[in-house]
Amino acid sequence: MKGSLMVLIGILAVALASAVAAAGTTGERVVPAVFVLGDSTLDRSPVAYLVLKSRNYLIPSALTRGVSYASAGAGILDSTNAGENIPLSKQVHYFASTKTEMESAWGTRKVSALLANSFFLLSIGSNDLFQSKPKTPADVVALYTNLVSNYSAAITDLYGMGARKFGIINMGPVGCVPRVRVLNATGACNDGMNRMAVGFSSAVKSGLAALAPTLPGFAYSLADSFAATNDVFANPQSLGFVNADSACCGVGRLGAEDGLCKRNSTLCADRDAYMFWDAVHSTQRAAELAAQQMFDGPFQITEPISFKQLAQKKY
Ligand SMILES: *[C@@H]1O[C@H](CO)[C@@H](O)[C@H](O)[C@H]1NC(C)=O
Numbered sequence: 428m429k430g431s432l433m434v435l436i437g438i439l440a441v442a443l444a445s446a447v448a449a450a451g452t453t454g455e456r457v458v459p460a461v462f463v464l465g466d467s468t469l470d471r472s473p474v475a476y477l478v479l480k481s482r483n484y485l486i487p488s489a490l491t492r493g494v495s496y497a498s499a500g501a502g503i504l505d506s507t508n509a510g511e512n513i514p515l516s517k518q519v520h521y522f523a524s525t526k527t528e529m530e531s532a533w534g535t536r537k538v539s540a541l542l543a544n545s546f547f548l549l550s551i552g553s554n555d556l557f558q559s560k561p562k563t564p565a566d567v568v569a570l571y572t573n574l575v576s577n578y579s580a581a582i583t584d585l586y587g588m589g590a591r592k593f594g595i596i597n598m599g600p601v602g603c604v605p606r607v608r609v610l611n612a613t614g615a616c617n618d619g620m621n622r623m624a625v626g627f628s629s630a631v632k633s634g635l636a637a638l639a640p641t642l643p644g645f646a647y648s649l650a651d652s653f654a655a656t657n658d659v660f661a662n663p664q665s666l667g668f669v670n671a672d673s674a675c676c677g678v679g680r681l682g683a684e685d686g687l688c689k690r691n692s693t694l695c696a697d698r699d700a701y702m703f704w705d706a707v708h709s710t711q712r713a714a715e716l717a718a719q720q721m722f723d724g725p726f727q728i729t730e731p732i733s734f735k736q737l738a739q740k741k742y
């Protein structure tokens with residue numbers, strides 16, 4: 428966590444994985460495995476690369492469920508929170524070495540079929556934005572360009588290694604996380620940060636639209652978590668949330684005065700009624716609702732296809 432800001436709607440990949448698992452009519456899995464790259468919004472499931480590696484269980488997991496390379500505080504740029512996480516470029520590198528080991532176990536043909544049908548889930552970028560502090564509008568444009576070019580390069584590398592199905596979660600309203608709200612006397616969202624999130628997301632959207640036609644067989648679904656989360660902020664009660672601005676686990680005003688959830692933090696009585704678990708990350712229930720939304724609606728927050736349609740593609 429290391430004091431960095433992460434995407435608001437932390438989609439637990441576990442929620443996606445179970446949604447994927449439940450999608451088949453007879454309960455069979457729709458994708459053979461889920462590979463996850465990104466930041467702390469996604470660093471829970473499947474099991475983390477370093478854990479699997481240290482327990483000598485990397486390849487069994489890679490061949491049957493998938494691997495998470497996501498790392499708290501990570502950015503698209505190597506310089507983001509440098510030394511405190513595994514940046515995207517290194518996550519891609521770890522995937523490459525996983526693939527080599529998978530091939531030794533299973534052979535290239537089977538691994539190639541598995542990877543082409545697997546779901547590659549990505550969510551990253553907010554840590555870069557908040558570390559960068561661009562001063563002029565030109566700096567902002569240069570930052571987006573740089574980020575999107577590096578993001579596209581990582582995606583292209585994964586494609587080059589056989590990945591075909593990319594579920595990409597765009598940036599949520601990071602100006603509305605409790606840690607940011609607490610900086611304002613009235614607890615208001617930071618509009619400047621939210622504008623940055625929207626700008627980045629729209630750059631990613633055009634970047635993907637430009638990239639896709641250059642990579643035969645490349646398929647993607649881009650989730651607009653900004654719009655989806657703002658809808659919830661507008662009417663949290665409609666989804667059973669009684670609190671949409673404070674951390675369930677935290678200290679002081681908005682539960683955001685003393686870092687993230689700690690041993691001596693105050694816990695809310697009903698975490699399912701809160702959107703935020705700690706000062707930055709969503710609760711499990713908020714994440715699960717978001718995952719369902721991305722997977723299959725009912726409201727369309729993905730384009731050009733849903734995560735479900737992407738998962739169901741066959742290669
Ligand atoms: C707090 O939020 C309000 C409403 O968005 C804004 O007008 C004000 O400038 C903010 N104050 C600070 C210190 O950012």
Ligand SMILES: *[C@@H]1O[C@H](CO)[C@@H](O)[C@H](O)[C@H]1NC(C)=O
Pocket residue numbers: 678685689690691692
């Ligand atoms: C809570 O614990 C942390 C260490 O985990 C400490 O730094 C902090 O001062 C404590 N806060 C209170 C209010 O006791």
Ligand SMILES: CC(=O)N[C@H]1CO[C@H](CO)[C@@H](O)[C@@H]1O
Pocket residue numbers: 503504505506516573576577
């Ligand atoms: C991971 C990373 O930071 N890669 C590259 C991002 O883009 C700049 C140039 O725009 C490169 O210098 C980095 O190596």
